[in-house]
Amino acid sequence: MLIPCPYCGARDAEEFSYRGDATPVRPDAAAPDAAEQFHDYVYLRDNPAGAFRELWYHSAGCRRWVEVERDTLTHAITATRFAAEGRRA
């Protein structure tokens, strides 16, 4: 599988480390149900068949975290961006 890194261009997946789901957002620690929210944030993950937003770390390349939109059934990649940009968006 080739992953289009925003800096390096299309690179083999062997250069990347898979870092999982990119969608969880850190909960508010001051919320009354913070413990429950943090449990879900840390432990619960979806395993969708189809479109998925995930993190890959380009460990053997530019050493940046890349957010990849990938179809888990076909491996077709529709978009990539640096993870920091995805968080800002």
Add this chain to the structure above:
Amino acid sequence: MADVLAVLPLGKPLPPGLHGAETFERVALCRLPADACALVAGRDRETVIAKAKALGATLCDGPRRSAGDNVAFIGTGPGRWLVLSQESGLFTRLDKTFAPEASVFAQGGGLVVLEASGPALPAVLAKLVPLDLEKFALGDAATTTAAHINLTLWRHDENHWRFVVGRSFLAAFLRAFACAAAEYGLDWAG
């Protein structure tokens, strides 16, 4: 050559000389004396790029080689460059030019610069690195992996490619390179 690698301890670099087949397509590999620093830009990347003009370089924030006055910048990541020079005092020169917008880290002791050439070099590289070399233009660079060894390489000119590998990985890289080049032959200058 298989016999040389079979008896050579894994931590010892390949002895200089001809290795593998003896053909006219053989690949030449030599080590270049160079000092190296890493240049890491802070938030104001535009100023860092502008300041590079003082060293005669039009700095490209991408995986490319940008040459200056006896200095070369190789893009290794966004706002990060590996800087090479054959002159001494590179660290001081860079720190004076780029502070405080960028940080400089001396890397000369930990890196080795190699240069390869020869008609069969594209075929040898195709076995070593997971890159589409057909798309590599002159000056294009890549930080990638070869035989599980991280390296930065770039196409220096029409006939020469250069590599930067960690000093402690030199023996392993030479072994991998010699194996990839065995069918064409390798002339390792040491």
